[in-house]
Amino acid sequence: FVFGVTIVFGFLEEIGYMARVSYAFDGSMAKLGLQGKSIMPLLVSLGCTIGGAAGTRVIDSWGQRLLTIALAWAGPCAATFAVIPTLASAFFGWAGILVIILLFIIALIHIRITATIFGRKLAPEEERHGLIMELPPYHKPRWGMLFKQTLIKIWGIFKKAFSVIIIVSVVFYFLAYSPDGGIEGSVLYKVGIVIEPVTRFFGMGWQTFIAFVSSMVSKEAVLGVLSAIFAGTGNIFDSTVGAATADAELGILLTTAISKPEALAFMIAVTFNIPCLMAVSSTYQESHSLKWTGRIAIYYIATALILSSLVFHIANIFM
Template sequence: MIANERKIALLGQPNSGKSTVFNTLTGAHQHVGNWPGKTVEKVEGEFTRNSVKYLVADLPGTYSLSANSDEEIVTRDYIASGGAELTCILADASQLERSLFMLADYAGINTPAMLVLTMTDVSTAQGKSVDAEKLSQKLGIPVVSLVAPDKKSYGSFYQALEESMKTPKRLSADALTALYESGEQKKAYEKAISLVPADGIDQYSTAWLAAKLLEGDSVVAHKVSAVSDKEAVKAFLAENPDGSLYTSDCKFAWIESVLFGVVTKTRKDSQLLSKFDRAAISKRWGKAIAIGIVLLGIILSMVVAAPIMTVGGQIPTLLYPLVESIGLPAWLTSFINGTIVTALGWVFSMAGFVFGINLVFGLLEEVGYMARVSYVFDNTMNKLGLQGKSIMPMLVSFGCTIGGAAGTRVIDSYGQRILTIALAWAVPCGATFAVIPALTSSIFGGMGAIGVMLLIFAIMFLHIMITAKIFGRKLSPVEDRTGLIMELPPYHKPRWGSLLRTTVVRACDVFKKAFVVVVVVAAVFWALAYSGSGDMTGSVLYKFGKAIEPVTKFFGMGWQTFLAFVSSMISKEAVLGVTSVLFTGAGSIWEATATGAADANIGQIIAASISKPEALAFILAVNFNVPCLMALNATLHETHSAKWTVRIALYYIATALIISCLTYHIAGLFF
């Protein structure tokens, strides 16, 4: 680190505004990776102020600094290792009594700190007043207030940051320690003190280590055992199974004393919102309200995205003739149109949908409702090894898997984020609903089509449960699972300027990162599907499909349906167009994939060309195949892991073929 570089860390509970502060400070100057040896997202950025460059670590959002998850362990180890010179602890000013628990858990760590109060506009609207100066005197560290999305409110933050770098201050833990030493389990705490090194370990003070030892913190116990009497530590843990309840009571008592005379309230809560909130989080109505609002959100997202997606759909129509008019060789014209131009249209449409999803669901998050959805579905998602926050991405996937993948960024655990995406891929998207009914109604009739859709949903639930078991072992181990601990943020007015800026930035980011990936994949598929003769018989893909038909037949698909199955990995909408080309023998496989154009009677053509067992096997294989190329890229974008993206893709290709195989051979017994 050079002389004019300083390192700071942002620490806070979920919904504290931490990510918004990070984005406001760093803008586009940020990057994402993983912490070494952990499937935990590492977000870092930088900004410059008065010729000083500040390197910022956005630590994972957690509710405490206990060893309940990799996120919490990574967070506190980074702080204690000296990775940052200063920790900025963020707390929601609209509910300080609850959000200061992180501060109480930090007390005793010797890394300098400052407290940043966010949501001050919300607290003001609630009629709450916070005396930051008095709070600073009680804590012994700087306390500043700001509105996270409003950069104009950051003046006091920058001033306190510069002063803290010159004269760092540590959070006073004396009052909290006094509570540990005077309560019902004071003897147990004194025993813990005797086991801990007098000068602490790293940046952890003796008082902090003793409290964590009393809580039964396994990581701290291991650290202490390495420098103390191992057997004595083991015996202490066995003798004090309820220590965490004691320390929690002490922390909440400390918070109450700290806030005494600091927070005043002059206005009552809204009766209307209180009545709605009781219904929104109730066992009777909560899930129904959540599903209704999410489905309405999907529809609104489509409405918002429609104009942008329409423009994306017109890009190839406008540019194809332009490229053809240049007079390039036929193969080069086909390549440019089939890769760069087609990818431009696809990715522009994808960015439009990402814009719509992020705007609508960002609005629900902004006003405070999405936390309620997580709360009411927490018990349901626990059965899959997930927390309630995973339900929203899965519901959004009924509209589009891209939106489902983008929605996982609200999930704190990196492993659970990947697992949620893996499960969301099993959910039929809107494009599937546009393709499958057109085929099933022609092949199986009206009632048969309903039966097929019910079968798809039954397999979906089974698929989700099996996938959760397989991937959950690695991504969400049973021993690491904890219940959802969360604060329900207060409802408040959206900050439209910040919401729009964030939405536009995300859509542009998706466009930039997706375009190159899509062009590369499109180029490979174009090369396989290109035929110099102008029809499909000259393509590598056609020859490959014909050559391996004996193998694909075992899985229930002839060469035509298998090639259409392959095309569904690019786009579900392509299935009708590709099957039209394959069964009529007219046209180019790639052009059909890119445009989705199909014969008007494609359902009847397929019904007359293949058996019902093969048709059913093909329909299920398409439905449970890789959702589409855009979803694949969205998964890569959100997980930042090519390894996991490829694993999930190969898993879905394999399971789609297994489902197809079983369906074909079982259906053959009845048709």
Template sequence: PNRPEIHAGHRAVFDAIEQQLTGKTPHPYPPDWVAMKLLEGDTEITDLMRAALGSEWEPVAALLAQHDDAYLAVASGRYEWIGRMVRAAVVRPKLGQVTLTDRIDRLATHPLWGPLLLLAVLGLLFSLVFAVGSPIQVWLETYVVRAADWTRAVLSEQPQWLSGLLANGIITGVGTVLTLLPILILFFAALGLMEDIGYMARAAYVMDRYMHWMGLHGKSFLPLFLGFGCNVPALMGTRIIESPKGRLITLLVAPLMPCTARLSVVVLLAPVFFGPWAGLVILGLVGLSLSMLAVVGMGLHRLLFFQDTQTAFIMELPLYHVPDPRRIGMGVWQRVVDFLKGAGGVILVMSVILWWLSTYPGGNIESSYLATVGHWMTPLGKLMGLDWRMMVALLTSVVRKENTISTLAVLYGPGAGGTGLGDILGHHLSPVAALAFLAVQILFIPCMATVSTLRQETHSWSLTLLSVAFLFVISMGIGILIYQGAALLGWSV
């Protein structure tokens, strides 16, 4: 039936009362509904019908008096109807039946094996991302370089500022955006795949306790892990964090992750100064970066959540299911478009500004405004055993981290590339000064693409500039601490 019925034991009295009420109930009440309300003891309907029936109310009242327990029959009928509806609509699994999700989650959410499985899955996914994306990025970079060279050749008879603006400023800026796209697209696809399958929730669950040690959210692990590849997708990956404060903390600490560009500079220079100990030095620098991330995360957590009570991380673990390529593709498209709209323009503007600072007024980097800033920073550099050229190399790394090497090659003399550059740097820097420089390099202001993305994700220039200033101060502070600490210990500096 499409509605509850009175229990069979009182069906006869219900029919008798309904028959006596037929044609006598006030509009718009139907007789069967009024009969049911009278049997369940509804006082409002009882008073209404007593007034409406007058003398004809007595037979009805007599029937109700004889069956004063009828309200139990009404309730029983309703419960029977509810039971039938539930049995028809709900599929109950057999007791003891173990689903595929249960079997996978025994491993995926295990306190020990869960994090290890997560590291294996992420390592595989993002190794594929960078294995496939990096060659495409390098291929695009060659065309960006060719486009810049072609522009210089075509405009060779035009004013130098015009060819420099187009080749080194605009084309470089647009090229930076284009070369980031392959890795970004593949990263967003990998992230969407994990979300669509249902594994993202498990990853956040197993990492929550570890992230809370650093004052971060469980889902913070995923974007931070991506920071080893590139800080740009790491920042954009924070969109999976629902908590505004948790997302803000992750955004502010993500630039401390040692990306591949920073590591490439460290890996190239460490063997020059430390020889067979270079591997330990590199591991130590990565550990330094991660330690600073943890310390800063805990500090920001205490600052932003000072008066808050941190709640437990509670979430529903969805069932595993086959991913939908169309849904994943739409998510990738939306995220890429957001990146191009938000960060692309800022990258272009910053490229032009940095080109101008590194070119004018003398037409080359040695006599540029950027070099002037490097000379201004010489007193700071001396505290770390670094001259102005090393400081300029740090400043140019804001465009791209790899610029550190090319800038050092230009400033330390012609032909100073590869081994030659290593020999020259080995004569100019002591191992302690080199260690200070590498520590500053791995903690320094991130590249302009990361800064632009940070501005896009925080929607605040104030927070972005505050983050840049903080990274500048903390990196310089660590560099000075290393150099001056070694001097106090009597080591050769």
């Protein structure tokens, strides 16, 4: 996906179309403290946040580039919508579509608030300027140069991303490991039991909280981790790194073990959590700032937990 996004962005820029798209959306993006060049990375992030982060390279200002990435994290990616509709339909049936609509509404509000918070530092008012650019004529792409630049960009992204993923995967392996392969013997289980009084405040039991933590590594891991915990299929580590699949009757098991308010809080938490580990790595790759990457990550973890807590306690009143 990242290769496809990078080459499409390069192609649009090469033929002269990217400048016209940026110009058309400059007024809309200005309301968020951004230039028109941010529109394409934000749209691409609905498919993959990693690709959206890579697409910000066309933005001239470092601050606006990082602000664009920060806002892109708020948009639910394709991996999120491989998980959330399954859970929404299992717990709410036909009303699951209302949950999806709610997520989009929260995402739009989230983007606006995030732009206000981070925009003060990354794109202050005095540094915001209108987009002044010369629209280049349309012309045929130089395919050789396009593929060469794309491969160079892709190599830079994945070289940094895989080094981070290997480290985190090793750490997560030891946390999730147990001699018999079951959840009860793992460090995560023991920690989960201890911190459950705290996680309950955020609307999640230790089981759903562990799945929430796994979503930081990969959104696709959520169903597999839930299956490993509730159905006993596979183990936590295999589920997190994508080597295990969800049990076919997972929906039935979840609805008997988890209340609707907890399920709704969990879906909110997963949706607005860190997109994935590679997205974090890609953000660092594009920003070259560990401090700002950490700030954005902590911000999203905190807001995900705050939102889940609010939704859980409100839902408890009506459900």
